[in-house]
Amino acid sequence: MTIKAAILGFGTVGQGIYEILQTKRRQLHKLIGDKVEVTSILVHNVHKERFLPDNVIVTDRFDDVLNQKPDVIFEATVGIEPSYSYLKQAIDQHIHVVTANKVMFAACGHKLIQRAEQRIGVGYEATTAAGIPIIGTLTTLLQTNNITKVQGILNGTSNYILTAMQDQNKTFSEALQEAQTKGYAEADPTNDIEGHDAFYKLMILSQLLYEKQPDWSAVSLTGISNLNETDLISAEEKGEKIRHVATLELVDGELKGTVEPLFLPPSHGLFGIEGVDNAISVTGDLVGSVTLRGPGAGQLPTASAMIEDFVQIWQTTPAKQFI
Ligand SMILES: NC(=O)c1ccc[n+]([C@@H]2O[C@H](COP(=O)([O-])OP(=O)(O)OC[C@H]3O[C@@H](n4cnc5c(N)ncnc54)[C@H](OP(=O)(O)O)[C@@H]3O)[C@@H](O)[C@H]2O)c1
Secondary structure, three states: OEEEEEEEOOOHHHHHHHHHHHHOHHHHHHHHOOEEEEEEEEOOOOOOOOOOOOOOEEEOOHHHHHHOOOOEEEEOOOOOOOHHHHHHHHHHOOOEEEEOOHHHHHHHHHHHHHHHOOOOOEEOHHHOOOOOOHHHHHHHHOOOOOEEEEEEEOOHHHHHHHHHHHHOOOOHHHHHHHHHHOOOOOOOOHHHHOOHHHHHHHHHHHHHHHOOOOOHHHOEEOOOOOOOHHHHHHHHHOOOEEEEEEEEEEEOOEEEEEEEEEEEOOOOOOOOOOOOEEEEEEEEOOOEEEEEEEEOOOHHHHHHHHHHHHHHHHHHOOOHHHO
């Protein structure tokens, strides 16, 4: 059998998925017993030059994707809609879905999972710190632990800026400009530096761990743009690092979430996280504190998480004919 795959969105992440499906063709065949072929790609603007083979349909109509009867859809577009509606339709047609779209998944992921009823795979490892396998670790390897706290550096752009400010004495705007030049920060960096991006990831973790999220309006977000020289000097004098930290904690049965700059002592699990790296520490009642660190963004790390999700789904979810 040939597994038919569709990719929604052909930007940084979508192209990474396509590339891995080509370069890892043999390894994937060995792992899942079938060949994978990309049959359609959904984009916003079909007129962009894309250098794809003629047998891959490039379209801006989701119906064209469904008409190809894909077995799996990789979703790498932006925003809640139309992505949520597309994935709902896909699940209803027994198509496995794998997404990197954190904004959509923070808001609607639980509804997709419910809709899939464990018969259809819903992969979302890439939504939360991209290449760091935190979702897989929590769902498969820390199931018996009660997780009481999650704390993470969940945005590489803000961490890059903070590292440059502290280690190279750059001002905030110099560090931001450098991050933009290197392609780590968008032209409009608001989502990254004000904590919105980390917030979405924290909400996805909250839903996974506790099947609920704190009231979004009660989660306090403080960005890094107001840090000043006094803060940096004070951290240096105490031998501490300032990091933009997202925290989710269960306090007296209540979920509390924050994203804020924190002064971390050398003993803290997130102290040594530098540059664009991300890291997540989880505290479990049995295991204690475990920290995972790695690339929280980027083409191949993000696409890698999506391909691994797909392999896992294909190996463990019933084949379409048995659903
Ligand atoms: N980049 C990363 O490192 C990273 C890491 C983790 C998660 N993510 C998430 O992955 C998703 C994709 O990110 P990206 O960096 O690949 O974005 P991107 O480079 O901006 O690409 C977005 C793609 O989606 C397409 N698109 C946008 N709106 C669409 C619509 N309404 N219908 C059909 N196609 C549409 C665009 O089409 P056109 O090409 O025609 O414009 C483009 O191909 C985002 O949700 C992001 O949050 C990204």
